[in-house]
Amino acid sequence: MVGVLVVLLVCGALWNCYRNEGHRTVGPWVGLGLQMVVTLALMARRTRPVAVLGASTAAAVLMSLSVWLAPGLLMTSVDGAGMWVPLAAPFAAYSALVYAGRMRMSLVLTGALVTVAARPWELSFAVTASGLVLMAVPALLGMYVAARRGLIAALTERAERAEREQYLLAEQARAEERVRLAGEMHDVVTHQVSLMVLQAGALRVTAQDERVRGAAEELRAAGCQALEELRDLVGVLRSPESAVRIAGGLCGGEETMNEVAWGLAGLVEESRSVGVDVRLRESGDCSGLSVVAARTAYRLVQEALTNVRKHAPGSSVVVEARYEVDRVRLWVRNTAPTEPLDTELASSGSGSGLKGLRQRVELVGGTFEFGPRPDGGFQVDSVLPAEPTDGYRGPHGA
Incomplete structure (x- = not known):
C-alpha cells in the first residue's frame, strides 16, 4: 500500500x-x-x-x-x-x-x-x-x-469463561464421585478384608500345626498390608491434595531413601516365597531418589512381578535397578514360561496394569516401555527422574 x-x-x-x-x-x-x-x-x-x-x-x-x-x-x-x-x-x-x-x-x-x-x-x-x-x-x-x-474478542472471552466454568463443574462432579467411591470401597472391601485378617489371626492362635500357624501369620500380614494400601487409596480418592504425601512412602510410612532397596528386595522375596525364580541386581546409590520416584519404582516392579506370576509360570526373572545421579533405570525381564498357564489366575484383574504404569511413570516425567523378547519372554524397561519434573501433577492423576 x-x-x-x-x-x-x-x-x-x-x-x-x-x-x-x-x-x-x-x-x-x-x-x-x-x-x-x-x-x-x-x-x-x-x-x-x-x-x-x-x-x-x-x-x-x-x-x-x-x-x-x-x-x-x-x-x-x-x-x-x-x-x-x-x-x-x-x-x-x-x-x-x-x-x-x-x-x-x-x-x-x-x-x-x-x-x-x-x-x-x-x-x-x-x-x-x-x-x-x-x-x-x-x-x-x-x-x-x-x-x-x-x-x-468479547464473545471469545465469554466462551473461554464458560469452558472454564464447565471444567470446574466437571471437576466438582468428579470430586463428589470420588468421595462416593471412597465410601463404597471403605464399606464393602475394608469390612471383608478385616474379617479375613481376624480369621487368619484366630487360626494362628488355635492351630496345632506349626506350618498352619506360619501360613496363617503370612495371610494375616498380607491382609494387614492390603488394608494399609487400601487406606492410602481411599485417602487419595477422598482428598487428591494429600496424594503427594501418600505416594511418598513405599509401605505407607516415611522411610529413608536407603529403604528403597529394601522395598525391592521385599518384593523379590515375596515372589521367591511362592516359587518364582527372581534375581535382583542393584548398582549405585539410591539416597538421592525422591519419595515420589521411589514409590513409582516400587509399584512398577510390583506390577511387573505380579504379571510374571500370572502370565509366565515357571519362568525366571531378573530385576535390575541402576541408581544414577539424576535418575533411576529399571529393568524387569523374564524368560519364556515353562509350566502350564493357570487360565483362571491369568484372567483375573482389569487388564490395564501396564497402561496404568505408563500413566504413573509419565506423570513424574519418566519413560516406560514394554514388550515381548526374542526368546519368548517379556520385558519392562523404565527410566524415572530422581525428582519429579515440572509436569508432575501428583499420583491422583494416574
Whole structure:
C-alpha cells in the first residue's frame, strides 16, 4: 500500500511539473516531499497509529495554510479544486480507529481531517462530497472494524469463561464421585478384608500345626498390608491434595531413601516365597531418589512381578535397578514360561496394569516401555527422574 501511494505521488508531481512548464517553481517537489514523509509514516500505523494520524493532520493543516500564505508551495492547485489533505490521510484515519480504538485524540484528529477535506466554509457540493467520501468513509469503516473486533474478542472471552466454568463443574462432579467411591470401597472391601485378617489371626492362635500357624501369620500380614494400601487409596480418592504425601512412602510410612532397596528386595522375596525364580541386581546409590520416584519404582516392579506370576509360570526373572545421579533405570525381564498357564489366575484383574504404569511413570516425567523378547519372554524397561519434573501433577492423576 505504501509503495502504491509513493508511485501515485511521483506521477502527480511529474504531471504538475509538466503543467507548470516554463514557470520557475519548487512547489511540486516540496509538496511531493511532504506527501512522501506522511506516506512513509504509514509503516508505523499498527504500532503508533495516533502518531501517524497526527502527522497526517499536521500535513493537512500546512497544506491548507499554504494556499493562503504561500500559494504554489505545497498545493499546486490553488483554485479550490484540489484536496487539501495528504493521500495517506484516509489510511491513517482508518488505522488509528482500528488499532487505537475510539480514543479522544483519535476522534479529534479524525474530525479535523474530515473538516479540512470537506471545507464546509466554501459551501461547495463537489468539494464537500469528495471530502466526506475521502475521509469520513474510511473513518466510519475503521470504527466498524474496531467494534467488530471488540465484539469477537468479547464473545471469545465469554466462551473461554464458560469452558472454564464447565471444567470446574466437571471437576466438582468428579470430586463428589470420588468421595462416593471412597465410601463404597471403605464399606464393602475394608469390612471383608478385616474379617479375613481376624480369621487368619484366630487360626494362628488355635492351630496345632506349626506350618498352619506360619501360613496363617503370612495371610494375616498380607491382609494387614492390603488394608494399609487400601487406606492410602481411599485417602487419595477422598482428598487428591494429600496424594503427594501418600505416594511418598513405599509401605505407607516415611522411610529413608536407603529403604528403597529394601522395598525391592521385599518384593523379590515375596515372589521367591511362592516359587518364582527372581534375581535382583542393584548398582549405585539410591539416597538421592525422591519419595515420589521411589514409590513409582516400587509399584512398577510390583506390577511387573505380579504379571510374571500370572502370565509366565515357571519362568525366571531378573530385576535390575541402576541408581544414577539424576535418575533411576529399571529393568524387569523374564524368560519364556515353562509350566502350564493357570487360565483362571491369568484372567483375573482389569487388564490395564501396564497402561496404568505408563500413566504413573509419565506423570513424574519418566519413560516406560514394554514388550515381548526374542526368546519368548517379556520385558519392562523404565527410566524415572530422581525428582519429579515440572509436569508432575501428583499420583491422583494416574
